[in-house]
Amino acid sequence: MERFDVVIVGGAAIGSAAAYFLAAAPDFTGSVLVLEKDFSYERCATARSAASIRHQFSTPENVRMSQYGTQFIRDIGLHLGVDGDAPDVAFHEAGYLFLATAPGRAVLEANHRIQRELGVDVALLGRDELKARFPWLEVGDLSAGSLGLSGEGWLDAYGLMRAFRRKAIALGVTYRQAEVVAVERDGHRARGVTLADGSRIACAVVINAAGTGARALARSAGIALPVESRKRCVFYFTSPAALPGCPLVIDASGAYFRPEGAGFICGISPPVDQDPECFDFEVTHDLFDEVLWPTLAARVPQFEAARVLNAWAGHYDVNTLDHNVILGAHPDVENLLFANGFSGHGLQHSPAVGRALSELVTGSGYRTLDLSRFGWARVLAGRPLREVNVV
Ligand SMILES: Cc1cc2nc3c(=O)[nH]c(=O)nc-3n(C[C@H](O)[C@H](O)[C@H](O)COP(=O)(O)OP(=O)(O)OC[C@H]3O[C@@H](n4cnc5c(N)ncnc54)[C@H](O)[C@@H]3O)c2cc1C
Structure with missing residues (x-):
């Protein structure tokens, strides 16, 4: 059976940001496969987004993630340039x-x-x-x-996603057009994924970056993800x-x-x-x-x-509990990482979430920005961490 160290399901803003940050991480030398069911990206939230970034949230972690997002976008040429060709995502910093x-x-x-x-x-x-x-x-x-x-505004969302993708590929990530129909489990671990054509791929880590497709993927692994398509x-x-x-x-x-x-x-x-x-x-x-x-x-x-x-x-992937992302592993499956339920603000958080996912894969926890409050604990306890500034 084919095998990769990390399989990312969904190759739009979040999946591609995760792929880039992993491939760029000095402490990661593994192989990364991104499985994306539609390379046209026509219907994903990333391509249909209003493509804006704000620092005006009520949850401190959201503010911090956006602050990092702004810095990343301002310096995008330093991060995502390929062969001297710097992407331009037309950032209008108009507030x-x-x-x-x-x-x-x-x-x-x-x-x-x-x-x-x-x-x-x-x-x-x-x-x-x-x-x-x-x-x-x-x-x-x-x-x-x-x-x-300062720091807030709008940009070319599709361009940002393409820039992540292009850089990830330049760093050795493999992209494949394929639909994942199931995450296969072996007790408390995911052992790989099954594709729509019946083929299977083994891996050490699965990242669920499937947007509004995330709940079905979670269900295939026996996990109830409180995310709806709106x-x-x-x-x-x-x-x-x-x-x-x-x-x-x-x-x-x-x-x-x-x-x-x-x-x-x-x-x-x-x-x-x-x-x-x-x-x-x-x-x-x-x-x-x-x-x-x-x-x-x-x-x-x-x-x-x-x-x-x-x-x-387009569709928001709404976290019906509290409108905040669900990030990291579920306690029942230690190597299946989630990044879902962005509830309308995931594009601007893609740099911070991509970085966070790479930290979870390569180490034992967050090293730059502590996003542990976005983990499954509050979901399973029914204790919302509510974001009130939802647009
Ligand atoms: C109208 C609208 C306006 C928005 N405005 C903003 C905004 O101004 N600012 C902001 O920050 N955010 C905004 N958002 C939210 C933002 O677009 C999303 O939070 C973000 O793009 C989520 O990225 P993603 O990669 O998680 O999901 P998506 O972009 O939806 O990508 C998920 C990908 O997974 C693939 N996929 C799904 N299931 C499978 C499977 N089983 N196998 C393989 N591939 C699969 C899909 O084809 C898709 O390409 C808006 C969203 C909408 C709809």
């Missing part, structure tokens, strides 16, 4: 602006305190300051806004609006928009009770006409003349 009405102000302030303690470059702005800085914003109903002054639609629209210095704006309603090329993209997560598990890619067009357009035009009156040119649907 996030979270808006709050009076009832949301306390949460904004609590998050602000956590973020400032962690050195986030963020400013809490009152209504008048918001108006002075962003004259195009309607602020009458607002109480405050939290603006990232649809999110993104709309690209043009508008005559000129919004100088426009950051990624998260309205008090939860709707977001940001510049994209000559226009803007926007979206909104549905209320929890209208957010069923879902695997189709049908765009919910009514969402723009009935929810987003009126909401955004109330916030930015110039958006009254918005015109949708394109729209797509």
Whole structure:
């Protein structure tokens, strides 16, 4: 039977980041195989993402992971250049602006305190300051806004994933287009994987980086992973609006928009009770006409003349317990590592998670950033580590 030291299931942002960090680790000399069922990457969350990075989280580890992500992206040429060719992921460091009405102000302030303690470059702005800085914003109903002054913005998500992949391959990682149908177990250890064509591959470590496919993979190894696939639609629209210095704006309603090329993209997560598990890619067009357009035009009156040119649907891998990643081995299977349940913020955390996975494979624990609170213990104990800033 064919054998590799590490098999990674899923070769998009997380799988490719893990592959890169492992291959680049000075203390790792093993072989790595990435099994990806669709080399077009057409439907993975990475390719359908809003591709943005923020430091404004409520969970300190998420802040730290994003801080590392920003640094990694700024220095991407140093990390992921191949033969002198440095990738360009078009990082626009234009910030996030979270808006709050009076009832949301306390949460904004609590998050602000956590973020400032962690050195986030963020400013809490009152209504008048918001108006002075962003004259195009309607602020009458607002109480405050939290603006990232550096480190936050957006990039080419597909480009980041390709750059990880290309560098991993240059460092000796093998990529193969194949669907994994099962993780094979031998007691408390995974001994390999079975592919859809019936062939089997043995390995010392399996990494589950299968996004919304992660739960099925976990189930094949007898593990219940609390991750569901939830649809999110993104709309690209043009508008005559000129919004100088426009950051990624998260309205008090939860709707977001940001510049994209000559226009803007926007979206909104549905209320929890209208957010069923879902695997189709049908765009919910009514969402723009009935929810987003009126909401955004109330916030930015110039958006009254918005015109949708394109729209797509993708899926969050939502951790239904607490909206935070489940990272590391399950106590029942010591060599099956999970990196799932990103709940809409996995792209920006791919550098930190890739590094963390490589540390788990090569040593006995985290060496740079302690992410142990994201492990299975809280899941199995039913003790959520809740991230409240979910977009
Ligand atoms: C609309 C939308 C907007 C988003 N916006 C942001 C954002 O602004 N910022 C941010 O940080 N994150 C954002 N996200 C989330 C982010 O895209 C994901 O968290 C991240 O891309 C997850 O990467 P992944 O590699 O884990 O999963 P994916 O990108 O979904 O990749 C999983 C891969 O595994 C493969 N696979 C699955 N099952 C198998 C199997 N059995 N065998 C072989 N291969 C398999 C799939 O084909 C796929 O390529 C957004 C997501 C969506 C949908």
